[in-house]
Amino acid sequence: MSLTIYGIPASRAIRPLWAATELELDFTHINLDYQGGGTRTPAFLAINPNGHVPVVVDQRPADQGGEVVVWESMACALYLARHHGAADGQGITPANxxxxxxxxxxxxxxxxxxxxxxxxxxxxxxxxxxxxxxxxxxxxxxxxxxxxxxxxxxxxxxxxxxxxxxxxxxxxxxxxxxxxxxxxxxxxxxxxxxxxxxxxxxxxxxxxxxxxxxxxxxxxxx
CATH class of the missing domain: 1.20.1050.10 (Glutathione S-transferase Yfyf (Class Pi); Chain A, domain 2)
Structure with a gap:
């Protein structure tokens, strides 16, 4: 499995970046600025046609749905906590x-x-x-x-x-x-x-x- 987060910290991307760091996840950070047209390239629009950061791309096994793409900063953070954290009452993941x-x-x-x-x-x-x-x-x-x-x-x-x-x-x-x-x-x-x-x-x-x-x-x- 591999995890990629797109977006600069000085944007709403701070939310999934913060969540992934709290969870001590191994992830690739694409420091993509929303200014200067970086989010309007065909390659990025294929990931998020809205042309916004952040985006989380989670490469999972086929029996877990394969590639998962998450838009919207709150959804990204909540997704990471729910699917990459332990519901043990110790970390940021909801325990119940x-x-x-x-x-x-x-x-x-x-x-x-x-x-x-x-x-x-x-x-x-x-x-x-x-x-x-x-x-x-x-x-x-x-x-x-x-x-x-x-x-x-x-x-x-x-x-x-x-x-x-x-x-x-x-x-x-x-x-x-x-x-x-x-x-x-x-x-x-x-x-x-x-x-x-x-x-x-x-x-x-x-x-x-x-x-x-x-x-x-x-x-x-x-």
């Missing part, structure tokens, strides 16, 4: 249906309720050149994020009451990985983070993990 449900709901929640506005915050507070940033767009996004951050703040408060430091279990799981990869984009909104301290602390705890740091630096460090 309840944990699997948590991983699914928080991943979809992050995409539907948070991602668009968090990306707006990131771009207009940090990434874009100063002259192109529009403070009014960032401010509007931050106002919309108050409600979903309130939801996750309450969940983390409930978890803290049981002694847990993470979102859906007593340990770091793929639920944390997927949700934190999105919420991390909202960190430049300093006031928003100060209003949701448990969320901010949880994000820092997640992205401080060695696997995240290693995945983020793929293709950057020598």
């Amino acid at each position: 249906p309840a944990e699997d449900a948590e991983a699914l709901r928080w991943s979809f929640w992050a995409v539907n309720e948070v991602e668009r506005d968090a990306l707006t915050v990131l771009m207009h507070r940090m990434v874009m050149p100063v002259g192109r940033r529009k403070a009014e767009l960032a401010q509007a996004a931050e106002r919309r994020l108050v409600a979903p951050l309130g939801v996750i703040e309450q969940q983390l408060e409930r978890q803290q009451a049981t002694g847990a430091q993470f979102l859906a279990a007593q340990r770091f799981t793929v639920a944390d990985l997927c949700a934190a990869s999105v919420l991390n984009w909202a960190r430049p909104a300093g006031q928003l983070m100060s209003q949701h301290p448990l969320t901010h602390e949880w994000i820092i705890r997640c992205i401080g993990r060695p696997a995240y740091v290693h995945a983020k630096n793929r293709g950057v460090l020598p």
Whole structure:
């Protein structure tokens, strides 16, 4: 079997790269940038006709379906956790249906309720050149994020009451990985983070993990 992940870490590809690193998988990383036409070549479009990264290509034995191609960053991360991890209650893989449900709901929640506005915050507070940033767009996004951050703040408060430091279990799981990869984009909104301290602390705890740091630096460090 062989596993290949396409996409640069400074994209949504960080999600499967982080998951594969947490799982200590042996994989090939194709450091493909979404800018410059790299995802629009005939060869790549044959893998993902949407022309987006990330993509996971999993070469499995014929009796396991043969080649498996996964698009969409959350699907990639969840697939890796489910099919390349052990459901032993130790790693990021859900150990039972309840944990699997948590991983699914928080991943979809992050995409539907948070991602668009968090990306707006990131771009207009940090990434874009100063002259192109529009403070009014960032401010509007931050106002919309108050409600979903309130939801996750309450969940983390409930978890803290049981002694847990993470979102859906007593340990770091793929639920944390997927949700934190999105919420991390909202960190430049300093006031928003100060209003949701448990969320901010949880994000820092997640992205401080060695696997995240290693995945983020793929293709950057020598």
